Amino acid sequence: MLDFLRQEKISEKLIAEIKHYRNFYKVNPDVEYRIPTPKYNYYGKEIWEEAITAIICGENLLLVGPKASGKNVFAENLSAAFGRPLWDISFHVNTDFSSLIGEDTFKNGQVVLRHGPIYECAALGGFGVLDEINMARNESIALLHAVLDFRRVIDIPGYDRIPLKDSTRFIATMNYGYAGTRELNEALVSRFMVIDMPTISSENLMKLLRQEFPNMKDNYVEQFTGLFKDLQKKSENSEISTKSVDLRGLLSSIHLIDRGLKASRALEMGIVNKSFDNFEREIIEDVIHLRIPENVERSEIFSN
Template identity: 35%
Template sequence: MTAIQLPKAVQELLENNKKQTTDREELIRSGGYLPPSEELLIDAIVALSMGKNILLKGPTGAGKTKFAETLSSLFERPMYSVNCSVDLDAESLMGFKTLAYEEEKQTIQFVPGPVTNAMKQGTFLYIDEINMAKPETLPLINGVLDYRRTITNPFTNEIVTAVEGFGVIAAINEGYIGTVPLNEALKNRFIVIDVPYIQGEQLEQLIADTTNLADKQLIERFVTLSNDLITAVSQGKLAEDAASIRALLDACDLSTYLPPKRAILRSIVDKLDEDREKAFVENLADTLF
């Protein structure tokens, strides 16, 4: 696989061991995601720079998409996205044919899809919830994910070979309804990076940087709420959705205009299915707010 040339800022992040931690965090934060540990970012950068594909694995709302966007920003490369579902087909990946007019004559043109665009332009391809796709769909891009970096477009018969700079980032939520286990042939094409929830001081910083909430005391209480929710999920008392960092950030935003408990109700509680879980989260909110 072709290695990706690293931008100067990323080279400094990897090579300059004397660089201050605060400077590194500022660089990371500029991409919108502050990972739970710097090793996660370093490992992802090293894998992508060597031409490897990476698979971000973790609970919903842990920041996998933001992680991918940050990597795209650090490498200074745009990112085409594929959102997987049971309806994903070859056209969703490669593109489709459509009628067009040239000098008043009707012609058939091919509109390239995200895989084709990313390969030809040398950008990143982000495949979200890759285990939501039907097992028979993804083998189409096996050649894209291995050393060949090549695919035959089934609609044009064109052989597409990725240009320098092309890289693949995928994300997976395991154990959800509608997901299927990745087959070994597909999984073996990725370097797997486990993305846990952001907690503690890093979550405080994320709330301060990405939401309208400025009240330090409220921010600290939301961080405590997040920790309690994560603990409850690990104990099997709540579904993973309850501890979504994305939902927590929504609650923080709403709490700048609404009472915190009502913000939590709209952003977290009402998304849960079981009354028992709703009551549990409401009780946590009552103790903190």
């Protein structure tokens, strides 16, 4: 990851700070398996430098942005860059204290606390990704206040007061406008440094495609990038919904094409069929056919 950061021209001073962080905060061997090896790299120099600086200063992060802005990819990249074990904590309307911190259970004839992901992350100095934090009820995540502010403790009734390891950081993600989401209360937001994640630029999307598909011909790198941006623009103009503006779907479709599936069928599975409105599907198909010919062969897209 550090070589990648140098390629992205991240400040050498910040890279040196990351190396110091890695050397100073040792990882418990029992959880080394949790240090991620990212499938995708996040491209964006300014966002990287903002996040690295905040983490070094002991801050927690809230990544806010639209669909396909790479929030979870970036959170995983940060964990890998700092060499920290990662806990993914998905929030929903039924998220409560026990699902985050832990609950009573029997072990060897005694009642003990079965540790939840927040507890483990805090006690072992990991990075906790609080995914879609605005899907949980405010009252259920109020318990995070003491975890995220200057106190940095978990006070568990009937058990103990657990201080967070100095290396522990929490990275929350959220989208606006999804079904089931709600506004975060001010008290919670004030405990984060907030990064507004931009949608991926054409230049960075081409970098991603070249990394993922090194044998793709340059003209099709440009066409698939243009296809994604065309769909994005249609969505911004309210001509289609955001359902088909799906970067994961695009990458998966290209993988299917690389394996020999006809391009039109692969893109139908990965992009077109994400919409369930017939009129919208026709618009999406028209956008695709302007960029990717319906009968294009794999050999025209890939060099070998």
